[in-house]
Amino acid sequence: MTGPEKLEFRDVARGRALQERLRELITRAGRSVTLMHVCGSHEQAFARYGLRARFPQGLRVQMGPGCPVCVTDAPEIDAAVALAERGYRILTYGDMLRVPGTQTSLLDARAAGARVDVIYAATQAAEIARDSREPVVFFATGFETTAVATAAVLLNRPPQNLYVLSAHKWVPAAMEVVAESPDSQIEGYLAAGHAATITGYGLFEPFVERYRRPVVVAGFEPLDILAALVLLVEQVLAGKADVVNAFPRAVTKDGNQRALTALFRVFETDAGEWRGIARVPRGNLRLQKAFAGHDASLRFSGELSAPKVPRADALECCCGGIMTGRLTPRDCRLFGSKCRPDTPVGACMVSSEGACRIWHEHGEHEVRA
Amino acid sequence: MCLGVPGRVIEIEGATALVDFWGVRRKVALDIVDEDVSLGDHVLVHVGFAIRRIAPEDLAETLAFFEAMTSEDLEGLER
Numbered sequence: 001m002t003g004p005e006k007l008e009f010r011d012v013a014r015g016r017a018l019q020e021r022l023r024e025l026i027t028r029a030g031r032s033v034t035l036m037h038v039c040g041s042h043e044q045a046f047a048r049y050g051l052r053a054r055f056p057q058g059l060r061v062q063m064g065p066g067c068p069v070c071v072t073d074a075p076e077i078d079a080a081v082a083l084a085e086r087g088y089r090i091l092t093y094g095d096m097l098r099v100p101g102t103q104t105s106l107l108d109a110r111a112a113g114a115r116v117d118v119i120y121a122a123t124q125a126a127e128i129a130r131d132s133r134e135p136v137v138f139f140a141t142g143f144e145t146t147a148v149a150t151a152a153v154l155l156n157r158p159p160q161n162l163y164v165l166s167a168h169k170w171v172p173a174a175m176e177v178v179a180e181s182p183d184s185q186i187e188g189y190l191a192a193g194h195a196a197t198i199t200g201y202g203l204f205e206p207f208v209e210r211y212r213r214p215v216v217v218a219g220f221e222p223l224d225i226l227a228a229l230v231l232l233v234e235q236v237l238a239g240k241a242d243v244v245n246a247f248p249r250a251v252t253k254d255g256n257q258r259a260l261t262a263l264f265r266v267f268e269t270d271a272g273e274w275r276g277i278a279r280v281p282r283g284n285l286r287l288q289k290a291f292a293g294h295d296a297s298l299r300f301s302g303e304l305s306a307p308k309v310p311r312a313d314a315l316e317c318c319c320g321g322i323m324t325g326r327l328t329p330r331d332c333r334l335f336g337s338k339c340r341p342d343t344p345v346g347a348c349m350v351s352s353e354g355a356c357r358i359w360h361e362h363g364e365h366e367v368r369a
Numbered sequence: 370m371c372l373g374v375p376g377r378v379i380e381i382e383g384a385t386a387l388v389d390f391w392g393v394r395r396k397v398a399l400d401i402v403d404e405d406v407s408l409g410d411h412v413l414v415h416v417g418f419a420i421r422r423i424a425p426e427d428l429a430e431t432l433a434f435f436e437a438m439t440s441e442d443l444e445g446l447e448r
Contacts, residue, residue, distance in 0.1 A: 041372060041373070093416070120416065120417070121395075121398075121416050121417020121418075122416050122417055122418065123396075123398055123417045123418075124417070142416070145373065145415045145416075145420065146415060146416050148401055148415075148418065148420065149398075149401075149415060149416045149417060149418040151401075152398065152400040152401050152418055155400070156400060193373075194373035194413065194415065194420075197373070197413060197420055197421045198420060220373075248427060249423055249424075249427035250413060250421055250423060250427070256401065256402075256403040256420055256421060257403070258401050258402070258403060259401040259403070259420055262400070262401050353372075
């Protein structure tokens with residue numbers, strides 16, 4: 001998008017009008033409303049543009065399990081660390097380096113001499129493997145938006161020595177876990193616009209029907225988010241539960257069929273642990289049998305580490321409560337003291353998509369009624 | 370990682386495009402983009418892959434949508 005268009009999505013007068021609309025809705029209803037979003041980029045926008053500061057009292061928007069780095073389970077990190085320590089070359093996205101495993105991180109392994117390289121595009125994994133004679137392990141993480149890229153690499157004549165260690169996750173499955181948790185106070189969900197670009201908004205229709213909670217798909221500019229919040233609050237107060245697409249410039253009902261086809265040619269959903277949250281049925285994306293030849297978890301199955309005793313301070317970490325919307329980062333005793341971006345205890349403080357890291361960086365607070 | 374970045378297509382060679390992100394140029398794979406991409410189009414890019422062509426009319430649609438919502442607001446305020 002060019003300059004003027006970008007600014008239109010940040011237009012102050014329109015933003016104020018939308019904020020005013022939210023205030024009017026909540027005031028008129030005379031009760032509080034708690035909503036959840038499931039995307040690190042949404043949390044960044046809330047904090048960067050100070051959207052919560054102008055919320056009416058009684059409106060809460062919590063961040064849910066929307067940070068792929070944060071929900072990567074410690075044993076998944078341990079597996080990558082184990083292969084790195086055994087001398088295999090590991091490629092991964094930058095955010096993964098500092099994420100603590102049960103005991104150590106990939107950064108610790110690299111400091112001790114292991115070969116761990118950061119890539120920014122999935123295609124680089126194939127390029128690097130092509131230039132190499134040894135096995136190259138791509139520790140592939142992220143939600144459906146990044147999983148489609150891994151799938152595309154594996155469908156495009158990948159070199160024999162490229163192995164994928166998949167920690168990819170499927171977000172819609174985690175929304176169900178949150179909706180099913182008995183103490184959940186979430187009355188509506190802001191769905192992540194870019195993930196919905198792939199899946200389409202039609203994917204949320206069964207969810208809405210089953211849990212009777214509205215879902216609004218939102219973009220990432222301040223006006224995108226405020227408009228989506230208005231549409232959510234209106235539905236909550238009217239007792240409605242529909243799927244609404246508030247990001248029409250990127251999201252369609254059926255999504256990107258070409259990408260979805262690629263995704264499910266390569267991956268299948270499987271139950272898996274999401275760090276600090278729960279075992280999520282259909283929450284993990286594992287390689288299908290047809291790609292067993294590139295599956296690091298099969299090729300190196302004997303060399304992946306056994307479970308270790310967790311670090312003591314990890315037990316105090318509130319990441320799980322934060323990612324299910326029960327707590328905010330400021331409810332955690334470690335936040336900003338023992339747990340900081342340079343010495344993270346929990347994964348939520350590591351990633352630029354994690355709630356704790358974002359709140360620490362922007363000094364985010366919540367005004368509570 | 371999960372960051373989607375829009376950019377403008379300035380060259381196409383087979384299934385690869387050169388995309389301009391406010392001055393930073395990167396090669397982007399077109400394997401899984403939803404529809405045919407032409408020079409000058411905007412695309413949404415995730416970890417090196419275009420996942421969506423952003424049509425100019427879709428931009429206009431969103432802006433019209435904000436316009437409708439905010440004019441409703443003003444009516445609401447006058448009540």
